[in-house]
Amino acid sequence: MAHRPRKGKWLVDWDPEDEDAWERYGRRVARRNLVLSVLSEHIGFSVWTLWSVLVLFMSPDIGLGFDAGEKFLLVATPTVVGALLRLPYSFAVTRYGGRNWTVFATAILLVPALLALYFVQRPGTPLWVFLVIGALAGVGGGNFASSMTNLTALYPQRHQGWALGLNAGGGNLGVASVQLVGLTVVAVAGRTHPSYVAAVYLPLIVLVALLAAWRMDNVDAVRATPGTQREAARDRDTWWISLLYIGTFGSFIGYGFAFGLVLQNEFDATPLTAVGYTFLGPLLGSAARPLGGLLADRLGGARVTFWNFLGMGAGTLLLLCATRVGSFALFIAGFTALFVLSGIGNGSTYKMIPAVFSGRAEDEVTAGRDAGSAFARARRLSGAVIAIAGAIGALGGAAINITFKLSYADGTGSGAPAFLAFLGYYALCMVLIRVVYLRRKPAEHAAPTDRPEARSRV
Incomplete structure (x- = not known):
């Protein structure tokens, strides 16, 4: 990469590991793409979670009197679609290019935003129309996978951890941003103008x-x-780590969608009160994600994730206590803790991926395999597993909303059954880590910084 070869908008023979070229112009090119990638992913997350705010406005006052179960179903719909789109979005970048796909993936957000703008204040609109619009909003959830895949090609191994962490954190902040927009709309225009929330994003998307x-x-x-994702799908660690990511990222995105509705159902909170608290958790959780990666660098991803799930279990017990005694303050504290811990767990779980596959590569080299091919395969599989785990983990968000729907559908008005289910899942994840990863030999769960090939991964 002695010079910057181009064919139109394509960078050809791009080698970010060439340190001289990286210092001369590579860093500048990569940073420019990173900034725009973060912006696109941020807007994508905001549109993806748009309905977590809009459902708080839906009331007989504007002719949309849906019950709690219908609202939880509505916020679960974009979660499912966004999760299912992550694998094809990741693949699309490899076929069409990062710039081309980012332009398309951003521009298509206009469709769900415009439809939400038009229908959310039309009295008498049936639920199925909103379910279709919510499904279309799921396209915002695919941006994460495509942007992460693109950045792995732009940045050298030694800087990928920082770049991917910044990209993921900036995207996750979109969940908090849309909550803040909702809060501003309620405070300025009142609870009868939800279309203003969607309107804010139209010029930003363009x-x-x-x-x-x-x-x-x-x-x-x-x-x-070719075949990398199929190879990764046949690997048992892909599925173990995906189950853990359901518990961490699934909790983050699921609680992000559901928190306001839970406050309304558990404490009869007004839209203003609900959105006044819902932005804080996603904001802190997004900020905590890099901390999870940093701790995993120093202590090991499996260890950090194990103790993180223990903390999430404690936070869930706090929620159960809050529902029993009817303490709003305790409830907010418990949910905020869960958001922070889920953010930490997102970072530490992703850090487990390169650690596991690099550990295997070391074993293969010890057994006589060529080091270059062994670690190249480890990096290739790590990238594929990141995409698969991201897709499956996002499905956990839908599971959380469906569980809340079932919990509140029995007429008791209590989320306690849902919290008990979440507590059981966190306990299962702890057992999984203890049995599968913490009993392995040190090379397979040691801190990624122990191996140069894995240092830079998120």
Whole structure:
């Protein structure tokens, strides 16, 4: 990469490991793409979680009197679609290029935003219409996978952890941003103008799509080796880690969608009160994600994730106590703790992926296999597992909302059955980590910094 070869908007023969070229211009090119990737993913997360705010406005006052179960179903719908789109979005980058796909993935957000703007204040609109619009909003959930895949080709191994962590954290902040927009709309215009929330994002979507078309690049090196995802899908660790990511990211996104509705059902909170608290948890959880990666670097991903699930179990017990005594303050404290811990767990669980596969590569080298091919395969599988775990983990968010729907559908008005189910899952994750990872030999669960090939992964 002695010079910057281009074919139109494509960077060809891009080699970020070339330190001289990286210092001369590679860092600048990668940073420019990272900034726009973060913006696109941030807007994507906001549109994905848009209905977590809009359902708080839905009331007989604006001619939309849906019950609690119907509202939880509505917020679960974009979660499922966003999760299912993560694998094809990840693949699309390898086929169409990071710039091209980012432009498309951003611009298509106009469809659910415009439909929400038009229908959310139309009295008498049936639930199925909102379910379709919510499903279309799921396209915002796919942006995470495509942007992460693109950045792995732009950044050298030694900087990928920082870049991917910043990208993921910036995207996750979109959950808090849409809550803040909702809070502002309620405070300024009142609870009868939910369309204003969707309207805020229309110019932002157009602006980010235009900037991506103007300043981003496609990277020829992002082309995937055929069959990598199939190979990863046959690996048992892919599924173990995906189950753990259901508990961490699934909790983060699921609670992000459901928190306001839970406050309304558990404590009869008004829309203003609900959105006044719902932004804080996602904000802190997003900020905590890099901390999870940092702790995993130093202590090991499996150890940090194990203790993190123990903390999440304690936070869930706090919620059960709060529901029993009817303490709003205790309830807010418990949920905020769960958001922070889920953010930490997101970072530490992702850090387990390269640690596990690099540990295997070391074993293969010890057994006589070529080091270059062994670690190249480990990096290739790590990237595929990141995409698969991200997709499956997001389904945990839908499971949380469905569980809340069932919990509140029996007429008791209590989330206690749902919290007991979550507590059981966190306990299961602790057992899984203890049996599968913490009993392995040290190389397979040691801190990623113990191996140069894994240092930079999130």
